[in-house]
Amino acid sequence: MMNNELTWNQLIRGCRGWLYRRLPSSNTKLHRKRLAGYERRWGLEKEGFTKEGFFRIFQRRVLFRCRPGVFYELVTGDGLVGSLGVWLERLGQGWTAAAWEHRTMPLVSLKKNRQQTKIYEGRLTIWSEKERGIALVGITARGAREAAGVCREIRAGKIRPNFVGIWNPTRRPVWIHRLGQAGYQLEIVYERMEFYRDKKR
Numbered sequence: 105m106m107n108n109e110l111t112w113n114q115l116i117r118g119c120r121g122w123l124y125r126r127l128p129s130s131n132t133k134l135h136r137k138r139l140a141g142y143e144r145r146w147g148l149e150k151e152g153f154t155k156e157g158f159f160r161i162f163q164r165r166v167l168f169r170c171r172p173g174v175f176y177e178l179v180t181g182d183g184l185v186g187s188l189g190v191w192l193e194r195l196g197q198g199w200t201a202a203a204w205e206h207r208t209m210p211l212v213s214l215k216k217n218r219q220q221t222k223i224y225e226g227r228l229t230i231w232s233e234k235e236r237g238i239a240l241v242g243i244t245a246r247g248a249r250e251a252a253g254v255c256r257e258i259r260a261g262k263i264r265p266n267f268v269g270i271w272n273p274t275r276r277p278v279w280i281h282r283l284g285q286a287g288y289q290l291e292i293v294y295e296r297m298e299f300y301r302d303k304k305r
Contacts, residue, residue: 117144135277142293158294159191166291169305170266172198173241178228178250180205182213183221186295188244188269193220199241204228204250229253236262244269244297255282267291269299 124141127134143149146165152158177189180203184190189201202222205211215223228235229249236257243265245251251270257263259282268288270279273296280290280298288300 114150117149121145129277129280132276135280136275138290139275139293139298142290142298145292148292148294152294155186159188162188162292162294162299163195166267166299166301169301170241173200173239175199175201175241176228176235176243177201177203178243178254179246180214180218180223181210181246183218184213186246186297188242189221190218192242193218231257231262240265242267242269244271246271251279255279255286258283258286258288264302266305267299267301269297271297 121141121144124137125145127138127141129135129138146161148158148161152161172192172195175189175192177183177187180187180189183203189203192199193201200222201218202224203214203218204224204227205214206225206227211223211225214221227247227250230253240263243254245254245268254263254268254270258265258268268283270283272279275296279300283300284290287303289303290298291301292299
C-alpha cells in the first residue's frame with residue numbers, strides 16, 4: 105500500500121510539474137511556480153537528490169547535444185561545491201575548463217582544488233576577443249554582473265554557447281526573458297541554477 109501511495113504521489117507531482125512548466129514567466133510568482141516544474145523534470149526530484157545523480161541527468165539530457173570543448177565558470181568559488189567544471193574535467197572526454205574568481209579566500213581554495221584548470225583572478229564582466237575567440241560550449245555564472253555580461257555578449261552575437269547556467273537565488277524571471285529573447289530555452293533547474301539551451305542546436 106505504501107509503495108502504491110508513493111507512486112501515486114510521484115505521478116501527481118510529475119503532472120503538476122508538467123503543468124507548472126507551461127506557466128508564463130510574466131511575474132515572479134508565476135516564474136517561481138514554473139521553476140518548480142523544471143526542478144521536477146526528468147525524475148530530478150528522485151535521481152537528482154545527490155550531485156552525482158544530477159550530473160547523470162544533465163549528461164543524458166543536455167550534454168548529449170554538445171561536442172566536448174571549452175567550459176567557463178564565472179564566480180567559481182572553491183571549485184568543488186556546486187561546480188559543473190570539475191565534473192566535466194573528470195569525464196575525460198575532451199572537456200577543458202577555465203575559471204574566474206574575484207574573492208580572496210575562495211580563490212585560494214580554487215587554486216588548491218583545481219590544479220588542472222586555467223584560473224583567472226578577478227571578474228569576467230567585460231569580454232575581450234581573447235575570451236570570445238575560442239569554441240566555447242558552456243558557461244555557468246554565479247554572479248549577477250557576470251550573468252548580465254554573458255547575456256550582453258550573446259545578444260550582440262559575440263558568443264553562442266550551447267548551454268548557459270545562471271545562479272538565480274532571487275528566482276526572478278529576468279534571465280529567462282533575456283536569454284529567451286536571444287534564442288535560449290530553459291531546460292532544467294537545480295539548486296537555484298537555471299540551465300538554458302540554445303534552441304538552434
